[in-house]
Amino acid sequence: MGTRRGRNARRVTSRLAFAAAGCLVAVALAALFPQDGRAEELAQDSGSCVPCFVYGVRFGVLAHDVDHLWSRSRAEGGADLNFEIVFRRPGIEILGGAVLSNLGGSLNLAGQTSKAYAGLLWERIFGPHLFFNTGLGLALHDGRLDTDDPDRKSLGSRFLFRVPLEVGLILSPRYRLSLFFDHISNGYLAHPNEGLDTLGLRLGLQF
Numbered sequence: 001m002g003t004r005r006g007r008n009a010r011r012v013t014s015r016l017a018f019a020a021a022g023c024l025v026a027v028a029l030a031a032l033f034p035q036d037g038r039a040e041e042l043a044q045d046s047g048s049c050v051p052c053f054v055y056g057v058r059f060g061v062l063a064h065d066v067d068h069l070w071s072r073s074r075a076e077g078g079a080d081l082n083f084e085i086v087f088r089r090p091g092i093e094i095l096g097g098a099v100l101s102n103l104g105g106s107l108n109l110a111g112q113t114s115k116a117y118a119g120l121l122w123e124r125i126f127g128p129h130l131f132f133n134t135g136l137g138l139a140l141h142d143g144r145l146d147t148d149d150p151d152r153k154s155l156g157s158r159f160l161f162r163v164p165l166e167v168g169l170i171l172s173p174r175y176r177l178s179l180f181f182d183h184i185s186n187g188y189l190a191h192p193n194e195g196l197d198t199l200g201l202r203l204g205l206q207f
Contacts, residue, residue: 078110
């Protein structure tokens with residue numbers, strides 16, 4: 001009976017947490033657009049096709065389900081192709097950095113867990129050549145929720161929390177090169193919770 005009550009409590013807590021995370025993501029994405037509903041004018045360069053609320057784009061190749069990191073174990077493999085758009089909004093300045101928002105995805109080339117994600121980032125620039133960012137978001141994945149397959153992760157829930165970490169070089173006002181890590185898991189709000197880590201390099205293009 002106690003176990004059943006505990007499971008029910010975890011389910012309720014999990015649903016509330018994911019609803020809250022979903023609201024956070026929705027607010028972040030809604031903040032990308034003007035309150036009057038009009039599309040913003042194209043940016044700074046009249047010949048550009050990039051909207052002015054786009055901060056940059058990121059392209060990367062990541063090792064999938066890396067061992068001995070946050071999740072502490074490895075089951076899946078292959079490489080991920082990562083693409084992400086970073087937006088200038090909400091643009092709040094805090095602790096010497098700026099709060100941005102993002103939307104992206106990683107495609108696993110071995111046919112294992114892929115994901116789409118959105119959330120908030122906090123980025124700080126250190127001098128002319130270094131930057132760092134981290135954040136919190138929500139990921140939707142196509143992996144296994146609970147499996148006995150030793151080559152797949154049991155992730156417990158279709159929606160997972162996502163925490164990224166990125167540190168890199170500012171090569172020029174236009175280009176960046178970075179070491180990128182991200183972790184997805186349900187934060188022990190569902191069972192099982194094996195989690196999944198990726199690690200690799202990304203090229204950034206600033207606007």
